[in-house]
Amino acid sequence: MPTRIQTASEALHERAKRVLPGGVSRNTVLRKPQPLYAAHATGCRITDVDGVERIDFANNMASLIHGHSHPAIVAAVTSQLQRGTAYTMTTEVELRFAEELCSRNPGFDQLRFVNSGTEAVMGCLKAARAFTGRSKIAKVEGTYHGLYDFAEVSQTASPATWGSVDAPASVPVAHGTPRSVLDDVVVVPLNDIQRAVDILDRHSGEIACVLLDVMPHRAGLIPADQDFVASLAHWAKCDGALMLCDEVITFRTAYGGAQQRYKLTPDITAMGKIIGGGFPVGAIAGRRDVMDIMNPHGDNYLLPYSGTFSANPITMTAGLTAMTLFDHDEIERVNYLGRLAIEGLRAVIRSRGYNASVTGAGSLFRIHLQADAPRNYRDSFPSPDASERLRVFFDALLGQGILLVYSCMGSISTPMREREVEQLIVAVDGALGSLR
Ligand SMILES: Cc1ncc(COP(=O)(O)O)c(C=O)c1O
Incomplete structure (x- = not known):
């Protein structure tokens, strides 16, 4: 059997675990089996050290309104x-x-x-x-x-x-x-x-x-x-x-x-x-x-x-x-794209009968793997089984070229257009489909 080649992210994580607790300085980037390591990013796209490019809906935890390197x-x-x-x-x-x-x-x-x-x-x-x-x-x-x-x-x-x-x-x-x-x-x-x-x-x-x-x-x-x-x-x-x-x-x-x-x-x-x-x-x-x-x-x-x-x-x-x-026009535009994402995701969930829901407003959205959208923290608290399914879903999205925050929350940045939102919806459809 051929030996599996270690990815660049794996190799970095092996070193990181020696000097950083868990290999990181913030738990928000942790992921099993290892975090992704960024190489470079421009606009709404980010490339990891293994050369994989994705659309960045994570935006460093929703902190980048203009994406990368404006x-x-x-x-x-x-x-x-x-x-x-x-x-x-x-x-x-x-x-x-x-x-x-x-x-x-x-x-x-x-x-x-x-x-x-x-x-x-x-x-x-x-x-x-x-x-x-x-x-x-x-x-x-x-x-x-x-x-x-x-x-x-x-x-x-x-x-x-x-x-x-x-x-x-x-x-x-x-x-x-x-x-x-x-x-x-x-x-x-x-x-x-x-x-x-x-x-x-x-x-x-x-x-x-x-x-x-x-x-x-x-x-x-x-x-x-x-x-x-x-x-x-x-x-x-x-x-x-x-x-x-x-x-x-x-x-x-x-x-x-x-x-x-x-x-x-x-x-x-x-x-x-x-x-x-x-x-x-x-x-x-x-x-x-x-x-x-x-x-x-x-x-x-x-x-x-x-x-x-x-x-x-x-x-x-x-x-x-x-x-x-980030003036009135740009706010209106990213909020419009946010609405498009939320409504588009809800429509695909409805039409395919997926066990999922979407919350959010403005340029922020979050996908939940439960049919009824949660009304409060207790409602949204995932069981161990739901957490595991969320992890698998998140990874499936990564495989489809989409980066979200690990809770499956995403945000719109100003370099995005309708095209990126459409790609998100197609990817979520594929990832939810793969969970069945
Ligand atoms: C609502 C809210 N308040 C406070 C914080 C803490 O901000 P920071 O991570 O910059 O310390 C966050 C971070 O995600 C947040 O979402």
């Missing part, structure tokens, strides 16, 4: 690289980028840049605590808001740990999470107004903020109901808690973020991903009196905040260029 971003960053990458001085490009983002949403009076979505959510939570003098936060079960102790609670809750739906348990992600952290996180179910409000009422006067992602990816990429969002915002207002919107993924779905589609004006917003133009970024934006607690020269200075690489000129240059290009 010429205007490359030119702007190259020019900035020659003038320095980080200074112990502030820059005009930071100011121009802050002006650009604040101009996109009337609720963004002021803004601070940070280095990741995790940090943006963490900064917002600290700001809410400082502003209200309260310690508890409320969040929706199963939602991912990054790695900060408080924000990650319940993200990996399972049937064995999640408790009653009337009082979802605060489940730690990291072993060793202090009990006090869990006691300070109140967990509510998505799109269940009565239960959510009943739970919040039990903590009246104690909650610093209600943390809400209006379309949480890890909880199923299910759009929150308009009434649910309005009820949480109303509760927060009446109770003196802040409304904190996590727009790290969803900002791409409207000019000033998904909150505009919900007519929601949060007190404070966390951003990340696409606003970095392909570089690590986060931002905290909000109402002037809330943001002013970070102003060392103000009368209400409650939250000292710094970061070595915050607002570095490379990210600021890339981000400003990317967001200037």
Whole structure:
């Protein structure tokens, strides 16, 4: 029998396992038997080290709105690289980028840049605590808001740990999470107004903020109901808690973020991903009196905040260029392609009778291997068998030239056209067919 030739990805992974736990720095790129190693990428296409090209619907976890190596971003960053990458001085490009983002949403009076979505959510939570003098936060079960102790609670809750739906348990992600952290996180179910409000009422006067992602990816990429969002915002207002919107993924779905589609004006917003133009970024934006607690020269200075690489000129240059290009027309176009993908996938699933469903909105979609689209985290939680089928489905898509995020979530980038969406639908049809 001929010996199988090792692929370049396999060889790299063998080396990587010696120096990186699991062979990687982020679990999101893990895959069995080994992760794919990227060689190069342009526009909406990515090629791995074994020379296989695919259409990239993963977009580095939905963070690349213009795909890879957009010429205007490359030119702007190259020019900035020659003038320095980080200074112990502030820059005009930071100011121009802050002006650009604040101009996109009337609720963004002021803004601070940070280095990741995790940090943006963490900064917002600290700001809410400082502003209200309260310690508890409320969040929706199963939602991912990054790695900060408080924000990650319940993200990996399972049937064995999640408790009653009337009082979802605060489940730690990291072993060793202090009990006090869990006691300070109140967990509510998505799109269940009565239960959510009943739970919040039990903590009246104690909650610093209600943390809400209006379309949480890890909880199923299910759009929150308009009434649910309005009820949480109303509760927060009446109770003196802040409304904190996590727009790290969803900002791409409207000019000033998904909150505009919900007519929601949060007190404070966390951003990340696409606003970095392909570089690590986060931002905290909000109402002037809330943001002013970070102003060392103000009368209400409650939250000292710094970061070595915050607002570095490379990210600021890339981000400003990317967001200037991502104007009303481009948003409309990628959202149209997103709609085409969601409706096209649903149509093929229906016509072939596949055991699958699609959630999402704007330029984001997620495929579930269950006939009824999930309504919340518990609905979308896959059994071990479903997880295995999802893995096989994901690999089948790879074989058909399509790269998604491992949860089978995908996003549209501006270099895409209808052709790429059609290729996605054909590939999903083939991959679902192969599961039968
Ligand atoms: C909704 C949401 N919030 C926060 C984060 C954390 O962002 P980052 O990975 O940049 O730390 C993510 C990342 O996927 C996210 O999807």
